[in-house]
Amino acid sequence: xxxxxxxxxxxxxxxxxxxxxxxxxxxxxxxxxxxxxxxxxxxxxxxxxxxxxxxxxxxxxxxxxxxxxxxxxxxxxxxxxxxxxxxxxxxxxxxxxxxxxxxxxxxxxxxxxxxxxxxxxxxxxxxxxxxxxxxxxxxxxxxxxxxxxxxxxxxxxxxxxxxxxxxxxxxxxxxxxxxxxxxxxxxxxxxxxxxxxxxxxxxxxxxxxxxxxxxxxxxxxxxxxxxxxxxxxxxxxxxxxxxxxxxxxxxxxxxxxxxxxxxxxxx
Amino acid sequence: xxxxxxxxxxxxxxxxxxxxxxxxxxxxxxxxxxxxxxxxxxxxxxxxxxxxxxxxxxxxxxxxxxxxxxxxxxxxxxxxxxxxxxxxxxxxxxxxxxxxxxxxxxxxxxxxxxxxxxxxxxxxxxxxxxxxxxxxxxxxxxxxxxxxxxxxxxxxxxxxxxxxxxxxxxxxxxxxxxxxxxxxxxxxxxxxxxxxxxxxxxxxxxxxxxxxxxxxxxxxxxxxxxxxxxxxxxxxxxxxxxxxxxxxxxxxxxxxxxxxxxxxxxxxxxxxxxxxxxxxxxxxxxxxxxxxxxxxxxxxxxxxxxxxxxxxxxxxxxxxxxxxx
Amino acid sequence: xxxxxxxxxxxxxxxxxxxxxxxxxxxxxxxxxxxxxxxxxxxxxxxxxxxxxxxxxxxxxxxxxxxxxxxxxxxxxxxxxxxxxxxxxxxxxxxxxxxxxxxxxxxxxxxxxxxxxxxxxxxxxxxxxxxxxxxxxxxxxxxxxxxxxxxxxxxxxxxxxxxxxxxxxxxxxxxxxxxxxxxxxxxxxxxxxxxxxxxxxxxxxxxxxxxxxxxxxxxxxxxxxxxxxxxxxxxxxxxxxxxxxxxxxxxxxxxxxxx
Numbered sequence: 001x002x003x004x005x006x007x008x009x010x011x012x013x014x015x016x017x018x019x020x021x022x023x024x025x026x027x028x029x030x031x032x033x034x035x036x037x038x039x040x041x042x043x044x045x046x047x048x049x050x051x052x053x054x055x056x057x058x059x060x061x062x063x064x065x066x067x068x069x070x071x072x073x074x075x076x077x078x079x080x081x082x083x084x085x086x087x088x089x090x091x092x093x094x095x096x097x098x099x100x101x102x103x104x105x106x107x108x109x110x111x112x113x114x115x116x117x118x119x120x121x122x123x124x125x126x127x128x129x130x131x132x133x134x135x136x137x138x139x140x141x142x143x144x145x146x147x148x149x150x151x152x153x154x155x156x157x158x159x160x161x162x163x164x165x166x167x168x169x170x171x172x173x174x175x176x177x178x179x180x181x182x183x184x185x186x187x188x189x190x191x192x193x194x195x196x197x198x199x200x201x202x203x204x205x206x207x208x209x210x211x212x213x214x215x216x217x218x219x220x221x222x223x224x225x226x227x228x229x230x231x232x233x234x235x236x237x238x239x240x241x242x243x244x245x246x247x248x249x250x251x252x253x254x255x256x257x258x259x260x261x262x263x264x265x266x267x
Numbered sequence: 268x269x270x271x272x273x274x275x276x277x278x279x280x281x282x283x284x285x286x287x288x289x290x291x292x293x294x295x296x297x298x299x300x301x302x303x304x305x306x307x308x309x310x311x312x313x314x315x316x317x318x319x320x321x322x323x324x325x326x327x328x329x330x331x332x333x334x335x336x337x338x339x340x341x342x343x344x345x346x347x348x349x350x351x352x353x354x355x356x357x358x359x360x361x362x363x364x365x366x367x368x369x370x371x372x373x374x375x376x377x378x379x380x381x382x383x384x385x386x387x388x389x390x391x392x393x394x395x396x397x398x399x400x401x402x403x404x405x406x407x408x409x410x411x412x413x414x415x416x417x418x419x420x421x422x423x424x425x426x427x428x429x430x431x432x433x434x435x436x437x438x439x440x441x442x443x444x445x446x447x448x449x450x451x452x453x454x455x456x457x458x459x460x461x462x463x464x465x466x467x468x469x470x471x472x473x474x475x476x477x478x479x480x481x482x483x484x485x486x487x488x489x490x491x492x493x494x495x496x497x498x499x500x501x502x503x504x505x506x507x508x509x510x511x512x513x514x515x516x517x518x519x520x521x522x523x524x525x526x527x528x529x530x531x532x533x534x535x536x537x538x539x540x541x542x543x544x545x546x547x548x549x550x551x552x553x554x555x556x557x558x559x560x561x562x563x564x565x566x567x568x569x570x571x572x573x574x575x576x577x578x579x580x581x582x583x584x585x586x587x588x589x590x591x592x
Numbered sequence: 593x594x595x596x597x598x599x600x601x602x603x604x605x606x607x608x609x610x611x612x613x614x615x616x617x618x619x620x621x622x623x624x625x626x627x628x629x630x631x632x633x634x635x636x637x638x639x640x641x642x643x644x645x646x647x648x649x650x651x652x653x654x655x656x657x658x659x660x661x662x663x664x665x666x667x668x669x670x671x672x673x674x675x676x677x678x679x680x681x682x683x684x685x686x687x688x689x690x691x692x693x694x695x696x697x698x699x700x701x702x703x704x705x706x707x708x709x710x711x712x713x714x715x716x717x718x719x720x721x722x723x724x725x726x727x728x729x730x731x732x733x734x735x736x737x738x739x740x741x742x743x744x745x746x747x748x749x750x751x752x753x754x755x756x757x758x759x760x761x762x763x764x765x766x767x768x769x770x771x772x773x774x775x776x777x778x779x780x781x782x783x784x785x786x787x788x789x790x791x792x793x794x795x796x797x798x799x800x801x802x803x804x805x806x807x808x809x810x811x812x813x814x815x816x817x818x819x820x821x822x823x824x825x826x827x828x829x830x831x832x833x834x835x836x837x838x839x840x841x842x843x844x845x846x847x848x849x850x851x
Contacts, residue, residue: 020764031770034790035778039642040783047639181620185627194631201637278849338687340848353845358690366688372699375607389598390689418609 005147007110012117015019026122033066033127037134052198056137057225061196063136064221067123070115071156072193072217074163080110085170090259100259101252104167108160140226147233151220159216161247162187168251171258192218198227212243268474269312269335269442274344276330277303304330305498307344307588310394312491314441317468317475318387319489321482323587327498328478335476336366349441362391365435369447372420372427373434375390380430381415384437391438400438405433409463425456432463436473449484482579496590506579513586514577517556519547523567530566535559543570595691599699607704608665616710625658625712628780643785648723650781653804655717656736657779660743660803661670661772662710669749670700672772674755683846693843694836697755726813735807735822742803742825743779747772749828749835750798756835756842771798779804802827 017248037059044055053061070076081104094100104236127136139145166180188194191213197205208214219236223230279299305327312318322328335346337353337360346353351360367373374383388398406412409429414422422430428448435443445464446491449457465488467473477488485492485506492509494502502509518538525542534554538546549559556574563569607614630655636647645653645751665672677683677700686696721728754768767795774796795801802824809817 020761021766024764024767025767027767028769028774031774033779035774035786038786038790042643042653042781043635043639045643046641051638181617182623185620185623189627189630194627195634198633199638204634333684336688338684338847357687358692362687362690364688368681368685371681371685373603375606377609378602382602382605386598386602389595390691392690 005110007107008114008117011111011114022118025119029066029069029119029123030126033062033123034134036062042131043112046208053168053227056135057222057227058196058199059133059135060137060225062210064218064224065193067120067127068116068152070112070119070158071152072191074159074166074188074191076108076112076163078111078167079106081167082170085142085167091229094259098226099252101164105160105164105248108163109156112156112160137225139224143230144223144226144233147230147237148220148224151215151223151233151237151240154237154244155216155220158212158240158247161244161251162216163211164251165247165254168254168258171238182263188211188217190214191216192221196222198222212247214239215243268314268349269310270345270347271311271331271335272309272345272347273307274309274331274334274341274346275303275307276287276327276334276341277301286378290458303498305341305495306458308495308498308500309344310503312474312476312499314474315468315472316590317464317477317489319485319492320476320478320487320495321480321492321583322495322533323570326495328495329446331495332446332476332478336364337361337443357478362438363440364442364444365438365440366429366444367431367435367446367448369428369431369445369450372419373433374427374430376420377418379416379418380422380433381413383419383430383434384415386438387434387574391439393438397439401437403438408466409433410459423456425452425459428452428456428460429463432460436467439471440473442474442476445479447479448477449479449481457481457483464488482583486579494586496587501590502586509579509582509586510576513589514582516549516577517549517551518575518577519549519556519559520565520573520575521545521547521560521567521569523563523569527568528566530563532559532562596695596699598704603699603702607702614705617705621662621705621708622712624752625654625709627718629716632780642781645782645785646730647702648720649808651716651723652720652811653768653782654780655713655720656739656808657743657776657804658709658713659717660740661747661776662706662713663740664744664747664751665703665706667702667744668751669697669703669796670697671748671755673701675758675765676752678758678846679762687847694752694839724812731822732811735810735825738825739803739807740823742828745828745832746798746800746803747775749831750775752835752839758841759842759846775800782808799824799827799831 001011008255040055040058044051044058065072124136127134128138129135130218139148166183169180188209190208192208197214197218200208208218215236219228219240223233223236278301280302281299302310308327308331318326320331330339334341335348335353337357348360349363351363353360374380375386384402387393393401406415409432411429411433412427414430419427419430432445432448448464449460452460453491456525461484464475466479468475475488476486479485489506491505492502522544527542530537530540530545532547534550536548538548540546545563547559549556560569560572563572616805629651632650636642636650642650653826670677674683674740675699677697682700683697686693686700689696750768750771753773754765757768758765775794776788778790778794779800783794783801784805786794791801795806806821806824808814810819810822
């Protein structure tokens with residue numbers, strides 16, 4: 001956790017130095033948010049009475065997605081780690097005084113938190129004051145907000161655990177781009193990153209709910225909008241925790257096995 | 268051939284202090300400083316000469332090279348190379364020059380060298396017959412036949428450098444700029460590169476401007492040195508002149524039959540002594556070498572004496588010190 | 593032009609050196625539009641239409657946009673990734689060669705893996721074209737060609753202007769993504785579904801509308817379509833000319849500051 005904090009601070013500082021980059025990122029996120037929202041608005045204009053979610057909820061969902069993008073996006077590439085793996089310099093990493101899995105996990109988490117810290121507040125403040133119907137609707141009560149934050153945090157831990165699996169897979173494929181792109185694109189779709197899960201057809205929803213991905217995006221965001229009632233949210237957080245421990249244990253175990261193989265091969 | 272007259276160039280550099288507070292502050296306000304990269308530099312180089320352009324890092328070497336090769340436009344001054352002003356007639360002018368950056372490659376990394384050469388032929392619009400002739404010559408003199416069909420990424424640094432030099436000579440330029448051509452090379456490759464540079468200079472009369480940190484390159488190749496420091500030209504002349512000006516120290520190593528008394532030698536600094544061997548450093552401006560030897564001969568039974576001039580490397584260090592570079 | 597093809601061949605050879613990676617990336621590249629399309633399809637299944645446009649009409653629009661964008665990425669990637677060319681000092685090397693900088697930057701990079709995306713979009717276009725109730729006249733086919741070519745020119749112009757900007761600063765250059773990625777995202781749907789102000793901006797400032805919904809109206813026999821809308825994609829040339837001018841100015845600036 002300490003290294004996570006150190007990386008968070010370093011990245012935050014770097015982020016502040018690149019002021020224009022931060023501003024540009026902000027503008028880009030807002031612009032994309034508007035596009036998504038206007039597309040939904042147009043669909044809702046002459047749509048059926050109850051499409052599964054209200055427009056208000058979809059708009060809030062879209063803004064939160066834009067604000068917390070760096071916590072939810074699966075595909076944030078850390079070239080340093082890739083190079084470490086493919087160049088065989090992994091040996092240095094093994095000399096560090098802590099488990100490689102923990103160290104990398106902390107690093108990836110720190111990066112995500114830092115860029116979220118830089119970007120989410122300005123976006124949230126702006127969209128909170130946007131005129132209707134484009135603004136963000138605050139949650140119904142403090143309890144939903146609290147549940148949202150818990151679900152968001154656990155979801156972020158899950159995202160990092162999943163992305164760790166991606167990095168581990170690079171040990172096998174030694175090809176950092178293709179297969180991962182494939183995986184990331186699908187899992188982001190299944191997470192509700194492109195459209196909220198309730199707007200998908202029934203058969204698709206059944207598949208989505210069997211997989212862990214929707215717990216990283218769709219689940220926390222719908223708690224915020226009140227689309228998921230509180231009791232269901234608490235149960236869901238329980239499921240999140242189960243998935244999280246499965247993903248972390250799997251990752252740590254795979255990493256240990258693969259590193260042992262690397263050491264035997266002489267890296 | 269090359270006439271550089273009073274060129275100056277300065278850059279604006281953003282100040283970026285460290286610390287979280289400064290990082291926050293710089294979001295709103297940023298300060299700039301002007302850095303004068305080169306100040307009023309003038310020299311002329313006749314055709315067919317090899318000139319060593321030396322100076323410590325950040326002295327303004329690459330700025331000068333960039334101006335002379337037409338990449339950069341200077342703030343002041345004129346420059347006429349083969350009748351062209353490099354930065355004004357860029358596309359016409361650059362056909363006449365070749366540039367090798369030792370730290371970078373101009374070859375396409377993943378394909379055989381030959382493919383890169385053929386692309387360069389099209390870029391420079393080299394007529395087929397002269398391309399063939401030049402290529403044959405280069406393959407022969409640079410000994411490329413073995414490696415020309417190998418992808419660049421599989422070549423050793425020395426092999427790659429030979430190919431790089433070949434690439435910048437395909438269009439038969441009259442001037443060749445070499446920026447640290449021997450950096451990172453092993454001893455054998457260095458010598459091979461030096462020999463080749465000498466050869467193309469002699470046989471084809473190519474004017475060569477060479478920047479390097481390796482004084483052996485300079486000693487082996489350059490008849491003339493331009494020394495630049497803090498943006499100004501400090502020395503323009505040959506190596507002998509440099510020696511005369513700065514390299515006034517000689518090292519004398521004397522071997523003699525056992526002698527246990529202390530040596531009495533005024534104006535000489537004794538670097539080390541044993542019972543039968545002494546290493547002395549003599550400043551020829553204070554006393555001359557033959558005096559020292561005769562004084563020595565009066566005191567001990569000399570067996571062998573060797574006199575060494577100061578290595579050029581030391582002279583340069585001394586010069587940098589003198590000019591506080 | 594022949595030199596441009598030489599550049600293309602040498603870079604294709606280079607990319608094929610890493611065959612496995614190349615194939616995976618090419619496949620991976622068609623998935624991005626695939627999931628966007630799937631999302632679009634699901635929304636149509638639920639809502640039926642979007643402001644009067646049907647799914648196959650929007651699919652046509654979607655395909656045209658992705659064909660144009662992927663072609664720009666294949667052929668003009670050099671301008672898109674230009675900041676790295678400057679940072680690595682490779683741009684200096686281009687200045688040492690007796691050819692135009694525009695040609696050399698274009699030739700510095702081709703993203704052949706986008707062929708996957710391109711092929712996918714072409715397939716979708718063919719499907720959407722077959723769904724049309726009215727026959728495809730020569731005029732319509734020409735309009736379609738114009739739309740794609742015009743789209744390429746607009747994206748190329750934006751890439752060039754962004755590249756030019758990077759002579760001054762690479763900070764905040766990401767804002768250009770609003771116009772490139774954002775433009776692509778937006779023009780997946782006919783621009784008429786958006787807010788009026790957005791529509792105006794993307795008609796009169798960055799003329800996406802001229803290669804998007806205005807000529808699209810001709811293709812789908814929209815009742816408000818004017819026949820001269822078919823020629824509107826040519827407007828994109830008006831954007832290319834100033835961006836070449838701005839590029840030249842940027843190169844001059846670079847050569848006087850070296851930054």
